[in-house]
Amino acid sequence: MGTTSNTARGKPAPSDVAAVSGERPLRADAQRNRTRILQAAESVFASEGIEVPVDLIAEKAGVGVGTLYRHFPTKEKLCEAILLERLAGLTADARALADADDPGAAFFGFLEHVVEEATAKRDLLVAVMGAGVAFDLAASEVKEDLRAAVDVLLARAMAVGAVRPDVTASAVMGLVSATCHAAAHDAAPSQDLLGIVCDGLRRQDHAG
Amino acid sequence: MGTTSNTARGKPAPSDVAAVSGERPLRADAQRNRTRILQAAESVFASEGIEVPVDLIAEKAGVGVGTLYRHFPTKEKLCEAILLERLAGLTADARALADADDPGAAFFGFLEHVVEEATAKRDLLVAVMGAGVAFDLAASEVKEDLRAAVDVLLARAMAVGAVRPDVTASAVMGLVSATCHAAAHDAAPSQDLLGIVCDGLRRQDHAG
DNA sequence: TGACAAACGGAACTCAGGCTCCGTATAGTG
DNA sequence: CACTATACGGAGCCTGAGTTCCGTTTGTCA
Numbered sequence: 001m002g003t004t005s006n007t008a009r010g011k012p013a014p015s016d017v018a019a020v021s022g023e024r025p026l027r028a029d030a031q032r033n034r035t036r037i038l039q040a041a042e043s044v045f046a047s048e049g050i051e052v053p054v055d056l057i058a059e060k061a062g063v064g065v066g067t068l069y070r071h072f073p074t075k076e077k078l079c080e081a082i083l084l085e086r087l088a089g090l091t092a093d094a095r096a097l098a099d100a101d102d103p104g105a106a107f108f109g110f111l112e113h114v115v116e117e118a119t120a121k122r123d124l125l126v127a128v129m130g131a132g133v134a135f136d137l138a139a140s141e142v143k144e145d146l147r148a149a150v151d152v153l154l155a156r157a158m159a160v161g162a163v164r165p166d167v168t169a170s171a172v173m174g175l176v177s178a179t180c181h182a183a184a185h186d187a188a189p190s191q192d193l194l195g196i197v198c199d200g201l202r203r204q205d206h207a208g
Numbered sequence: 209m210g211t212t213s214n215t216a217r218g219k220p221a222p223s224d225v226a227a228v229s230g231e232r233p234l235r236a237d238a239q240r241n242r243t244r245i246l247q248a249a250e251s252v253f254a255s256e257g258i259e260v261p262v263d264l265i266a267e268k269a270g271v272g273v274g275t276l277y278r279h280f281p282t283k284e285k286l287c288e289a290i291l292l293e294r295l296a297g298l299t300a301d302a303r304a305l306a307d308a309d310d311p312g313a314a315f316f317g318f319l320e321h322v323v324e325e326a327t328a329k330r331d332l333l334v335a336v337m338g339a340g341v342a343f344d345l346a347a348s349e350v351k352e353d354l355r356a357a358v359d360v361l362l363a364r365a366m367a368v369g370a371v372r373p374d375v376t377a378s379a380v381m382g383l384v385s386a387t388c389h390a391a392a393h394d395a396a397p398s399q400d401l402l403g404i405v406c407d408g409l410r411r412q413d414h415a416g
Numbered sequence: 417t418g419a420c421a422a423a424c425g426g427a428a429c430t431c432a433g434g435c436t437c438c439g440t441a442t443a444g445t446g
Numbered sequence: 447c448a449c450t451a452t453a454c455g456g457a458g459c460c461t462g463a464g465t466t467c468c469g470t471t472t473g474t475c476a
Contacts, residue, residue, distance in 0.1 A: 027443055027452055053433055055456095064455035069435065167404065171396035175404060178386030188379035196375065196383065200408025235422055235473055261463055263426095272425035277465065 034071050036061040042082050046121040050079060086121070087142045090114060094149035104162025107153045108198055111176055112191075118180040119190045147173060163201050172201070242279050244269040250290050254329040258287060294329070295350045298322060302357035312370025315361045316406055319384055320399075326388035327398045355381060371409050380409070 026034070040061035044052055054075050058068045072078035093113060100106035151169040158165055175197050183190030234242070248269035252260055262283050266276045280286035301321060308314035359377040366373055383405050391398030 024452095029443065030453060033454085054435085055433080058456095065435080066437085066456065067454055070453070073435090075434065164407075167400075168396060171400055171404065174390035174393070174396055175387075175401055178383070178390035178401070181389050182382035182386035185382070188376060188382055192375075192379055193383060193386075196379070196408040197405060198408070199372075200404040200406070232422095237473065238423060241423085262465085263463080266425095273465080274425055274467085275423075278423070281465090283464065 030071075033061070033063050033067055037063060037068055037071055037078070038082065038085075041078055042121065045079070045082065054078075084142050086117075087146050090117070091142070091146045091149045094146065094153055098149070098152050098156075103153070103156035103160050107157035107163060108201075110150070110153055111172070111198065112194060114176050115180055115183070115190050115194050118177075119183055167201060175201075238279075241269070241271050241275055245271060245276055245279055245286070246290060246293075249286055250329065253287070253290065262286075292350050294325075295354050298325070299350070299354045299357045302354065302361055306357070306360050306364075311361070311364035311368050315365035315371060316409075318358070318361055319380070319406065320402060322384050323388055323391070323398050323402050326385075327391060375409060383409075 037057065041057045044057050044060055048056075054068060055065055057078075058065045061068070068078070072081060094110055097106040097110055147169050150172060154163060154167070154169050154172060157163040158167075176194075179190060179193045179197055182188075183193055245265065249265045252265050252268055256264070262276060263273055265286075266273045269276070276286070280289060302318055305314040305318055355377050358381060362371060362375070362377050362380060365371040366375075384402070387398060387401045387405055390396075391401055
């Protein structure tokens with residue numbers, strides 16, 4: 001899913017935004033290092049959690065800590081950068097589905113997509129969607145964008161009766177985040193958990 | 209709910225177990241301090257999260273750090289003590305419902321109970337049921353007991369068709385834990401989220 | 417009440433992890 | 447090729463949190 005949106009994501013240039021928004025053009029090696037750091041951080045955070053020492057990230061990226069800190073003045077900023085990127089990606093994916101033929105499929109498909117993403121890259125998404133940490137500051141706007149995009153999918157899915165009428169986008173995001181969280185630990189395969197949650201989200205026409 | 213089980217929990221003497229299992233009878237003030245520490249820790253952990261410095265707990269308990277560490281040789285051990293107590297309490301609650309008249313109500317009522325408990329005492333339960341941290345060691349046995357107790361409720365609820373037949377106790381625990389987690393952050397009221405999850409757990413006889 | 421073991425308090429130690437500083441290396445330019 | 451601004455590396459500083467130590471206090475028992 002989300003083919004259209006892939007332009008907004010992917011490995012090619014995770015630092016596009018920063019590079020463009022920055023004033024001067026950044027020396028070639030600096031640009032390269034920045035990218036390396038982002039990729040390393042993403043990978044390490046994903047496999048070890050946000051707790052890992054910054055030194056490890058620098059090492060994995062093949063740069064010194066000094067370099068890392070020149071690009072991202074704070075560990076928190078580094079996390080933020082990655083998170084924002086990822087959230088933006090999801091938002092794009094959601095928007096790409098906004099006028100899909102089957103609103104129900106679009107909605108549930110998106111949820112599945114999110115869970116897949118988050119399962120692959122443990123912690124991160126979960127942390128944000130659950131608003132776990134303190135990135136709320138800068139992330140809030142982006143997060144709000146995502147919520148809005150989800151809201152569109154949700155509204156359309158409701159309109160065709162694919163989703164019960166009494167849920168909010170926040171609740172959906174919370175549940176999805178929760179699913180990832182549970183799956184990330186042990187519990188059960190994320191697909192199973194999500195399946196249950198999705199059934200709960202559908203129009204409830206069960207007897208009692 | 210769980211009135212019968214209340215004997216196994218409650219404020220009166222959170223340190224009973226340890227006091228009994230210990231060899232010598234513990235001097236009166238020591239016993240009192242131990243209790244104070246446990247209560248303080250429970251309260252502080254609940255409101256601030258497990259991250260709080262040990263000093264804070266000692267302060268809130270009105271004892272020195274030294275005293276705290278004499279009773280619990282490690283912060284981790286302190287957490288464990290609280291968690292074990294709480295899990296044991298939940299297990300007792302679950303067992304008390306094992307022969308309830310209405311298995312479906314018992315099962316869903318229990319889930320609601322867990323969410324209430326966890327919402328009140330943020331983080332803690334969530335951390336364990338999700339197996340979040342590293343308490344797995346000592347907690348695993350108790351956790352397994354809980355799982356087993358939940359399994360009984362689940363099996364009975366399935367038997368009467370109140371719950372779909374393809375869920376595991378682990379999945380249930382994961383979902384409940386995750387729901388608490390999501391509710392603890394922002395998302396939506398825990399009751400709303402749990403409601404959705406529970407609908408997902410019910411026999412799914414919806415059309416498509 | 418006196419004596420002693422048990423328990424206390426909290427200053428200080430240890431260690432880990434975030435972050436800074438500055439001497440060195442190098443991309444970019446004429 | 448030389449020259450300079452830009453960027454790099456990583457030793458080391460600093461803070462904060464967990465834990466220990468030891469002189470003082472206190473419960474307990476005769």
